[in-house]
Amino acid sequence: MKIRSLTTAVVEANFDWTIVRIETEDGHVGWGECFFAPGLTRIVEQMADLVVGDDARQIGAVVARLRAAASGAGSVGGIIHNALSGIDGALWDLNARAIGVPLWRMLGGRVQDSVRVYADCHGGAGLMGLGPMLDIRTPRWAGADEVATGEVGRSLFDPGAETEPVDLALLARRASEAVAKGFDALKFDLDVPGLVPVRAGSRTMPVGGASLARDMVAAIREGAGPDTELAFDLHWRYDFGSAMRIARALADLPVLWLEDPLPPENVSGLIALAGASGVPLGGGENLVGYRSFEPLLEAGSLSVLTPDLGKVGGVAEARRIAEAAQSRGLGIAPHNIAGPIGTAFAAQVSATWPNLVALEYHAQDVPFFEELVAAPLIVNGSIEMTEEPGIGVVPDLDVVRRWAKPGETVFGEEPR
Structure with missing residues (x-):
């Protein structure tokens, strides 16, 4: 199962939900998600150039190679690992789907039903929209009375940011x-x-x-x-x-x-x-x-x-x-x-x-x-926990496109 592509989409929710999609040459697909960070999709994009052609079954080897390649950027910590974690998750999902079992079964079985x-x-107030630098933003899908108030554009940990x-x-x-x-x-x-x-x-x-x-x-x-x-x-x-x-x-x-x-x-x-x-x-x-x-x-x-x-x-x-x-x-x-x-x-x-x-x-x-x-x-x-393969769900691409972050590609499509 050689990797054909590694792409992302960013859904602009209360945080940026960066979804990772990995597809193999024989048509298997896996889905993962990275914790948000500034410049995250560019990191994944550059990692994609390295993994194309790799064997998707060798999860540890693929991730170790990416970690080593990013070592000059400080891969012992930092946002490199946000990218690595999403890619790792997508590979696990892909492999579980390929053999038709839920991920929990691939990991040795569940303890929790x-x-x-x-x-x-x-x-x-249950919601505050935050950008990659913890900058406060008003979600375009939320009413003003639904959102915790703050100074738009200010970083969350600045004094007086939350009001x-x-x-x-x-x-x-x-x-x-x-x-x-x-x-x-x-x-x-x-x-x-x-x-x-x-x-x-x-x-x-x-x-x-x-x-x-x-x-x-x-x-x-x-x-x-x-x-x-x-x-x-x-x-x-x-x-x-x-x-x-x-x-x-x-x-x-x-x-x-x-x-x-x-x-x-x-x-x-x-x-x-x-x-x-x-x-x-x-x-x-x-x-x-x-x-x-x-x-x-x-x-x-x-x-x-x-x-x-x-x-x-x-x-x-x-x-x-x-x-x-x-x-x-x-x-x-x-x-x-x-x-x-x-x-x-x-x-x-x-x-x-x-x-x-x-x-x-x-x-x-x-x-x-x-x-x-x-x-x-x-x-x-x-x-x-069910018998559905992989992580048990797949994203609805139409919904992803509807709420995609402006300026970001949707799994290789041109940004809107």
């Missing part, structure tokens, strides 16, 4: 609405106006932030009810003292995990924070490969690991991370801001892990998520 999904509810005021009633309603859709686990952002540092370069939480965080969690709990598990995200915003104040404010509450309170390289800080606060910590979405996770695993600084299969470096690396977490009694909850292609792929891989907590879903407000694959993927808060 269905994959539990948690809904990411942002900071109350959505905290609305406790909205938080409760958003939680209740997500539970009504069938989700029994939710995640909300706590780094919102009133809690985010207000000076450029600062990681210090404003005065009163810990009290606001507690009020937010109480409102979300009221809306979600007593049987829904709750996680909260801090996006690496804080210094140690601020993270400690937030964690201690939540210490007596049933928190599933507190995500990324500190940068992941601050291993000693995470260890101290976990020990002093008693709150389970999660993290790892920005780490690439097993070796990046190894210090956190060895230190025991996290309770839940959150690798993103769209950029972690491929299935082999993700499986090493999950197995190492399992051997240490740790949970794994993959970070996932992907469209339905990336989500279906992540579910297939996650179904093989006994220590899966839940898979993230960050697109409940994108109106064409299900339309993109012409069938419901998430039903009552879970993704069923």
Whole structure:
């Protein structure tokens, strides 16, 4: 099965969903998705020149060759691995389809008959459109009242970028609405106006932030009810003292995990924070490969690991991370801001892990998520594992074209 082509399309959703298509000379096709990044499709385009003619069955060899070829661009980390991860996923999908089995079967069999999904509810308003440089944008398919407010064009982590005021009633309603859709686990952002540092370069939480965080969690709990598990995200915003104040404010509450309170390289800080606060910590979405996770695993600084299969470096690396977490009694909850292609792929891989907590879903407000694959993927808060070949879904090309990002090709077609 020699590779004939490697092409991409970008769907402009709340994030850029970069879909990868690999076709072989004998007509087999595989689909993958890359985590968004500036210049990503150009990277994949240049990688395509190298893989044409390669044997698509040799997944490890193809990906290793691309990694070596990109080594001058720093392939030990960075956005090269966003491209590699999408290509790796498409190769796995292609091979599973070629022999007519679901991906989970190719990976040794499933442990989960269905994959539990948690809904990411942002900071109350469920949707913020972000470009490749985290630049705030207004999606062309969303009404103004549906989108979290911010200064268009400004990068998300700039001071004052988000302007959505905290609305406790909205938080409760958003939680209740997500539970009504069938989700029994939710995640909300706590780094919102009133809690985010207000000076450029600062990681210090404003005065009163810990009290606001507690009020937010109480409102979300009221809306979600007593049987829904709750996680909260801090996006690496804080210094140690601020993270400690937030964690201690939540210490007596049933928190599933507190995500990324500190940068992941601050291993000693995470260890101290976990020990002093008693709150389970999660993290790892920005780490690439097993070796990046190894210090956190060895230190025991996290309770839940959150690798993103769209950029972690491929299935082999993700499986090493999950197995190492399992051997240490740790949970794994993959970070996932992907469209339905990336989500279906992540579910297939996650179904093989006994220590899966839940898979993230960050697109409940994108109106064409299900339309993109012409069938419901998430039903009552879970993704069923079936006997459908590969990742179980294929993109509807007409829908891809309808929502394609201007200026980007659609699987080799001229950009519109």
